[in-house]
Amino acid sequence: MKRNMRKWSALFVSIILVLSMIMGCSSKKEETSGGEETKTEGKDYEITVVCMALNSDYWHMVEAGAKLAGNELGVTVDVVGPNAESDSAAQINMVEDACNSGADAIVLAPNEPTSLVSAAKTVKNNDTPLVIIDAKLDTDDESLYDCFIGTGNIAAGGEGGNFIASKLEKGDKVGIIRGLNGQSVHDQRADGAQAAMEEAGLEVVSIQPADSDRGKAVNVAENMLQSDPDIKAFYATNDDMALGALQAVESAGLKDIVIVGFDGTFNAMDSIADGKLTGSVAQQPIEEGYQGVVNAVKILDGEEVEKEQALDVVVLTDENVADFRKNVEEQIEKSGVKLN
CATH class of the missing domain: 3.40.50.2300 (Response regulator)
Incomplete structure (x- = not known):
């Protein structure tokens, strides 16, 4: 009798452990700073952000926004870019490398909108979501990308x-x-x-x-x-x-x-x-990078996104620059990105 009880007890404990593992592996919703549910925990997305270049504060602010979104959503974000905005050949190679390395989605700021059409076609043929930021591709084929985010x-x-x-x-x-x-x-x-x-x-x-x-x-x-x-x-x-x-x-x-x-x-x-x-x-480069990654995750999660997403600008003068800078610095510090 005792032997049977021990067997049933061991079986009961095993069942509890299995159920705990299943529950632990189940998806849990995370929230962004805005309080909206975004992605499910456990989806180890890898998103590559390809900037026009990484030789200026502007593109490092885009990087900061992308990393901030990655931190909030729990996804891996890799930010790359050529040494100069004129180097479209290097940027094309970076897009192709992202495809070859198995990136789940690509966020691209095309530094030469005509030349980068070929890279967008590579991404499409690879069945990888593509979010365009900052500058549109010079193409009438809107099927090459999922959405555009940038300034008018x-x-x-x-x-x-x-x-x-x-x-x-x-x-x-x-x-x-x-x-x-x-x-x-x-x-x-x-x-x-x-x-x-x-x-x-x-x-x-x-x-x-x-x-x-x-x-x-x-x-x-x-x-x-x-x-x-x-x-x-x-x-x-x-x-x-x-x-x-x-x-x-x-x-x-x-x-x-x-x-x-x-x-x-x-x-x-x-x-x-x-x-x-x-x-x-x-412009709002931090918001641009942030929304680029957020939209990439939404697409990977099967959500619908707006095709065109415009961002506002503000003319900085000696009267408003201090407040604007304070807000930007707070966001960059939160992202963990170090500027030059």
Whole structure:
């Protein structure tokens, strides 16, 4: 009798242990900072985020947002990018490597929207979800990607142009320094600003590329000033080029020239706070990276996502830059990403 009881007791304990293991392995919902249920615990997703480059604060802020989402959702996030935004060949290789290494989803900011179409086709053929951020692919085939998240660059450029116009008089001359020719992001930012400034009565005397490089922007701005010493403002389609224009202006001993960049990087914020750079059209790179990963996880979980997701911008000035920076720093600290 005792022997039978011991057998039944052992069997009962075994059943309890098995049930505990099953319950422990079952999915439990986690919550984001917004309180919404997102992914189920135990889904070990691996998501690769391919930035245009990793040579500026802007892309490290995108990285911070992606890592923040990964930490909150419990997924593995690998962030990569070329050394320069002009290196589309390296970016294509990174996308292909992500496919070959078995990434569950890819978040891509295409640095050359035409060239990266081939990489998107590779991702599609691999049956891997693809979220595009920051810049759209130059294609009419929307089946190549699941959704796009980014700034409306024409409207945002227009905000930068209107801000410059508010600082100048009708008839004043402006130079535009833009990113690599053919990059739709910089096309749109330049076009939007040019249209707004010309509508306000300003004269855009020159539009020259500096390939998103500060050193090249110094030379471009110097050449513009030599060709037309009456330039009263520079608009640049990213902050590094705006800071290059600032360097050229300071080297020439000029004052009261309005200089506005685009992105809202830390270097730009420092310069604005110091009373040097006039302003910057700040995107939300942290939110961009964050939403890129969040949407990738939703797609992997079988949820529907909006095809087009626009993010707002804010024009940073000496009046609002301190509060904006504080909020950004808090998010970056939470993500654990170290800036350069």
